[in-house]
Each structure stands twice: as C-alpha cells, then as structure tokens.
Amino acid sequence: MVNEGVQDFHAKMAALAAEFAQHLVNDIQQLRKLVENADEPGIPDILARVHKLAGSSLTFGYQALGDQLRRIEQDLQEGELHWPSLQQRILALQVPETPVSSHLPKSLEEASDQRKEISREAKRSLIYFLATDNQDFSKLLMQLQGYNYEVMSCLKVDELYKKCRDHQPDAIVLSVAMNDKQGHVMQQQVQELRGICSSPILLCSPYQEFSIKLMALRAGVQGFFDRSISVISLDARLEHLLDQHSDPWRVLLVDDDESILEYYLQVLQAAGLNVRVESDPERVLSTMQQFQPDVLVFDLNMPACRGDELAAIIRLDDTWLHVPIIYLSSEINLERQLAAQTLAGDEFLTKPIDLSMLTGIIRVRAKRSRQLSQMLIRDGLTGLLTHTEIKERLSQELVRVSRNGGQCCVAMLDIDWFKKVVTAHPPYG
Structure with missing residues (x-):
C-alpha cells in the first residue's frame, strides 16, 4: 500500500x-x-x-x-x-502538451521510509566486539558505553557468529594479530560475517603495512585501527558509518528560478534532507548564519550574481571553508564548468540529473562536512569543545536567552596539573 x-x-x-x-x-x-x-x-x-x-x-x-x-x-x-x-x-519552437519523460525518484516509498528513519530519535547502537589476540580492551569498551553505545564482548569467533544470527548489531569490531600469513584467516572470518549480517566491520591490528590494509579492504573491512585506538577516533568512525544524527543533513539551495527551487525542494525533502531555498544571492550569507548548512547547492548562471561569484564571496570567510559547494546548473560548456570550480567550488552537476545520484552526492558531501566540522571544533586529545567553540556557543546561548527573556547558568571546571592527569588517565582504550 x-x-x-x-x-x-x-x-x-x-x-x-x-x-x-x-x-x-x-x-x-x-x-x-x-x-x-x-x-x-x-x-x-x-x-x-x-x-x-x-x-x-x-x-x-x-x-x-x-x-x-x-x-x-x-x-x-x-x-x-x-x-x-x-x-x-x-x-519554430513548439511546446508539447505533456512532458515526454519524468525525472521523479524511482522509489518514492524508500525516500519516505528514509525520511521517517532520519526524523526518529537516535537510538543506542549495538556494537559486538571480538578480540582474538588476548588484548585487554575493557577500558575502551567501558568508554564506548559512555558514548551511548551498547557493547557486547565476545570471547570466541563462534560466539560472535551465533550472536549475529540471533540479533544483527549496528557494527562489529574485530581485534586480530594479523600478518601476511594470517590474513586469510581474517578474510574467512569477515566473509562468514558478511554471509550472516550486513553490519559494518572494523578491524584493530598491530600490523599497519599497506599489504595488510589492502587485504582488509578487499575482505570488506570499513575501518582500520592500530592498538592505540582511542574512543574518540572509534566513535568518529562509527558515527560516520552509522549516520548517527538526530537531525538530517542541512542543504541550502540557491537559484533564481522559483520553479526549479520548488522542484528540488520537494525532491530533497522527500529524501529526508532538511532544505532551505534562496533566490536572492544577497540574502545567502545571513541565511547561512541562521541555518548552518552542511552543503551548499548553487545555480551557476544567475543575473544579479553568478553562482561562482557567490561561492568566491563565501570562501573569503574561513568559517565556511569546511562546507562543500556543489554547482547544479544546465551549463554544458566544460571550460565554464572548470572555471567555476577553479574560482570556488567542489563539484559540478548538470541538469537534468538522476535524482538518486543527486541525493547520494549531497549525502556523501554532507557527511564529510560534518565530520570535518567536528574535527575543527573539538580538541584532538580530549574530544572536548575547543576554547573558541565554547565561547561561540556561549554567545549564541546568551543571545537566545536574552531574546526569550530567560536565565542562563554556566559551570566551568578548571583542572589543575592537567598534563599529569592525562598521563595517568590517557583517553585510550
């Protein structure tokens, strides 16, 4: 139905x-x-x-x-x-009575289901962890639970297979002492798991040679870490693979053609994206401040301000360097396309475009954008917000409270001898 x-x-x-x-x-x-x-x-x-x-x-x-x-x-x-x-x-131009082709999504049911899935609150993801190399990852597993993951540790490979058959996890983490000679064992394990479930598989190994990583990639592994894996890096990879965001990707569309804006607005919203549209380039910067987009999608040929000029203006501000800019235009001249990307831009798509490809490209770019954004605003050692980001968020909160007539309370903890604390309690598993 x-x-x-x-x-x-x-x-x-x-x-x-x-x-x-x-x-x-x-x-x-x-x-x-x-x-x-x-x-x-x-x-x-x-x-x-x-x-x-x-x-x-x-x-x-x-x-x-x-x-x-x-x-x-x-x-x-x-x-x-x-x-x-x-x-x-x-x-001599003639307008046919009806269009002869349609570029609507082929599977609207999937798009609708995807939208409902994205709007649902982020659940506590289930991770199966297997260490076949006698390494102690108990601290890492405990830290993962603090990052809102449900972690189940397996002692043997057969136990992991049984758990996967009974209940498919959101991801699997394997720790193996794998060298070139032992690589076929890992490949067999991953292939067996692939036959049971489709969950992403991540690998921890003391061997970091290129040949080992290539073997893991060909086996179907989607994350590769050494033994000093930190909960921060593991969480970042899991978040990337599992798409764990309570809010959908934010896309800002800019085009001077209102009918085109409305068309892509409906299509991208049906695919579960949070979309804003803007027909006036002069309002784009203020809209970006309010909306904080993950991806920008610009038409190229606009009368008041070309899309590449608008992109160049945005690139003048380092705040937006991590936000990808995609041109979606009917411009077919390759030299003009290249010139636009050279001036400012990351990708050029030509209208009309297969809508599943369009949404797929936007999702990939949005994931990278948020991932890079998180790296920029968090300390690499602790995973906590940087000093600059804390001040920015505090300023935003004060403005919000002032506007709504409420109150605001800030608590700050200052840890003495922080270097000694980190040395004694490193943020690693």
Whole structure:
C-alpha cells in the first residue's frame, strides 16, 4: 500500500508540473515576441532566457524542447548563430502538451521510509566486539558505553557468529594479530560475517603495512585501527558509518528560478534532507548564519550574481571553508564548468540529473562536512569543545536567552596539573 507521504509527494509534484506547464507556454511566447519585434536585440538577454528555459524544460521532462533550446544556447555561446537563423529557430519552437519523460525518484516509498528513519530519535547502537589476540580492551569498551553505545564482548569467533544470527548489531569490531600469513584467516572470518549480517566491520591490528590494509579492504573491512585506538577516533568512525544524527543533513539551495527551487525542494525533502531555498544571492550569507548548512547547492548562471561569484564571496570567510559547494546548473560548456570550480567550488552537476545520484552526492558531501566540522571544533586529545567553540556557543546561548527573556547558568571546571592527569588517565582504550 502506498503510504500517505508518497501520495502527498506525488500530489505536490503534479501540481508543480502543471504550474510549470502554464509558465512554459508564456515564456516561449515572450521569447518569440522578443525576436519578432526587434531587428536585432541584445544577444545576452536572449542567451539568458534560452539558458533558463533549457534547464527548467529538461528538469520537468520536456526533453525535445530542452534539447532544442540547449543547442541554440550552445551555438549562441560559440558565435555560430546569425540573427536570421536565430529568429527562425526560436519561432519554430513548439511546446508539447505533456512532458515526454519524468525525472521523479524511482522509489518514492524508500525516500519516505528514509525520511521517517532520519526524523526518529537516535537510538543506542549495538556494537559486538571480538578480540582474538588476548588484548585487554575493557577500558575502551567501558568508554564506548559512555558514548551511548551498547557493547557486547565476545570471547570466541563462534560466539560472535551465533550472536549475529540471533540479533544483527549496528557494527562489529574485530581485534586480530594479523600478518601476511594470517590474513586469510581474517578474510574467512569477515566473509562468514558478511554471509550472516550486513553490519559494518572494523578491524584493530598491530600490523599497519599497506599489504595488510589492502587485504582488509578487499575482505570488506570499513575501518582500520592500530592498538592505540582511542574512543574518540572509534566513535568518529562509527558515527560516520552509522549516520548517527538526530537531525538530517542541512542543504541550502540557491537559484533564481522559483520553479526549479520548488522542484528540488520537494525532491530533497522527500529524501529526508532538511532544505532551505534562496533566490536572492544577497540574502545567502545571513541565511547561512541562521541555518548552518552542511552543503551548499548553487545555480551557476544567475543575473544579479553568478553562482561562482557567490561561492568566491563565501570562501573569503574561513568559517565556511569546511562546507562543500556543489554547482547544479544546465551549463554544458566544460571550460565554464572548470572555471567555476577553479574560482570556488567542489563539484559540478548538470541538469537534468538522476535524482538518486543527486541525493547520494549531497549525502556523501554532507557527511564529510560534518565530520570535518567536528574535527575543527573539538580538541584532538580530549574530544572536548575547543576554547573558541565554547565561547561561540556561549554567545549564541546568551543571545537566545536574552531574546526569550530567560536565565542562563554556566559551570566551568578548571583542572589543575592537567598534563599529569592525562598521563595517568590517557583517553585510550
């Protein structure tokens, strides 16, 4: 049975498509009038209109019309289209009654389920831990419990297999004394586990040679640590693999085309992302301060301020260096794409794009963004917030309390002889 969320999404997209169809007819008529009522109007104005129509037509499934407009745009950019020929080709444009293709997600049910999963409160993840090399990881396991993990230790491989068959964990951590000769044993264990469950497998080993890591990678291991593994680094890897965030990835979309903004807003929200849209580049910086996006997605060709110019302005502030910038544009000129990424940007995607690929790329970039952000705001030794971040969060809280008319209390602990404390009680398992 199709759930209500999917039905609602279909209804919104159908209404959006119908509204676009009406605007498309008017936009084509205006473009025709522009070339009919002038001897030779400004080519830049025509090029901007053709570019915008090409991208939106392809996005909403008008493939033939979009291809025609894109060819006109390309010829204009290359200076190969003279005025009489341009008039003839634009006047010959025809809008089909209905789009001939659709770029809606193939599995809306999965998108809806994903959204419900993300909105659910983060659960206490179950970790199975097996040490076959007689190493004592009791302190590390105790620390993991303090990081909101449920940890179950296994003494033998067969015991681990049985536990996985009875109840699949969120992740498995193996500690093995593996060298080149013993690597096949590890591979067999991982393959056996892969046949039982699909949980991520992490490996601890005293051997750090490239050949050992390659063997582990080919076996299906998704994390590799040495014996001095700290709870901070293990938690960071588990968080990355398990996607343990109570709040979804935050995406800021910027495009001057309102219909395109609404289209991608609905699609990305259906995929479980937290999305804000902005059509005015001048408001982007203030929106970023309020929204704190994980990923920025910009159109390239905007009239008031190009997407690459906006990206360059953002890169002037080191605060946002960790936030990836993705261009989502109908620009097909490779030189312009490269120039935009060279100026400021991390990836260039061309409209129309497979929506599962778009959401996948955004998720990957968002994960890296949050991971890097956490590294920047936390001390590498203790995992606690840095002095600068504490002051920033305190300032934000004071502003919030002042706005709401409440009260604020701050407790600070100052540990004397901190170096001796860390030496006596190192944050390692």
